[in-house]
Amino acid sequence: MNHSGVRDVEVVVIGAGQAGLAAAFHLRRAGWAPDRDFVVLDHSPRPGGAWQFRWPTLTYDKVHGMHALPGMELTGADPQRPSSEVIGGYFGRYEETFGLRVHRPVSVAAVRTGAGGRLLVETSEGAYAPRALINATGTWDRPFWPRFPGQELFAGRQLHSAQYEGPQDFRGARVVVVGGGTSAVQQLLEIAPVAAATTWVTRRPPVFREGPFGEEQGRAAVALVEQRVRQGLPPRSVVSVTGLPMTEAIRRARASGVLERLPLFARVTPGGVVWADGRTVEADVLLYATGFRAALDHLAPLRLREPGGGIRMDGTRALRDARVHLVGYGPSASTIGANRAGRAAVRDIRRLLDGDAQPSRGDAELAGRLAS
DSSP, rough: OOOOOOOOEEEEEEEOSHHHHHHHHHHHHTTTBBTTTEEEOOSSSSSSGGGGGTTOBBBBBGOOOOOOTTTOOOOOOOOBBBBHHHHHHHHHHHHHTTOOOOOOOOEEEEEEOOOTEEEEEEEEEEEEEEEEEEOOOSSSBOOOOOOOOEEEEEEOOOEEGOOOOOOOGTOOOEEEEOOSHHHHHHHHHTTTSSSSEEEESHHHHHHOOOOOOHHHHHHHHHHHHHHHHHTTOOOSSSHHHHHHEHHHHHHHHHHHTTTTTTOOOSSTTEEEEOOTSSSSEEESSEEEOOOOOOOOOOGGGGGOTTTSSOOOEEEETTTTEEEEEEEEEGGOOOOOHHHHHHHHHHHHHHHHTTTTTTOOOOOOOHHHHHHO
16 A cells, blocks of 8 residues: 555456456466465456346356366356356356455446556555556446337337346247347347247348367457457447357247247337338337446546447557456457457566566466466
């Protein structure tokens, strides 16, 4: 703690989802000690990142592509348990096993340029002055709500997929689902059997991916996302690049007509939606499964954004400030990408800070656990 009440640390990690925990693991592995050399701040009430907020009927067997955190596999999970419980419990055990000492709930109001070449991180538990920052705040806190003419006049219920709690809330209702991503399809498939009627609306025709999604396809998808980030544009959703995985449930839903897709409507009316050609659909509920945007407002004082609206990156490093790394953003927004980004960010930060001081070494027992 310096004379102004601001606590000096080497690194602050903001966010304790997949990307934040992976970064914290690699900080420990590199020899930094939590609560001495670095701190992990998380505003969520419990371990689990965004997973803890997923709807209860999203069981673990419905989760696609959950990659284990570095150094500890997720084993023995009951596929019928809610994914929020399975992954939340796994993240909690991970934090405890590696002694990451996550501070929660802690909200970060702003990150600014501080004194002496340090950053200033203003939080609900006081201020920190790190020499480097790993931002792993994800997207859950910024659900994207599309805007349509007449939306404010709709007499029924409007909600975002982030507020979805299961199909029971839609029994007997006429539901319009807006969005072409994985959440839209999963929620539509749950709602259709209990709703009076469902209508699926997307901006672009959905692309369903047949067959395995291997390493080569994964690299190609990441390259497309990375191209946008390098241009300083906001990253697009993963599904816009990879397509929707074809499952047996999706195949049945397509055959039954549940996944018959319509283009976006032109406006909302008090009783439903209407298209430019005059077609109308009556609705009681509009469910917007329209994705999320990166939660980066707290970084605004650093002026990292490009004219295109995104943050131009070199790997995980923000080009406008070499002290700032974004993990779980853009090309590292997948679970396996988050792991790799955490490792890369720590490697880069070591290079940045090694000119001034070496990190203090952790205990031998931990070093043994991390030697993987």
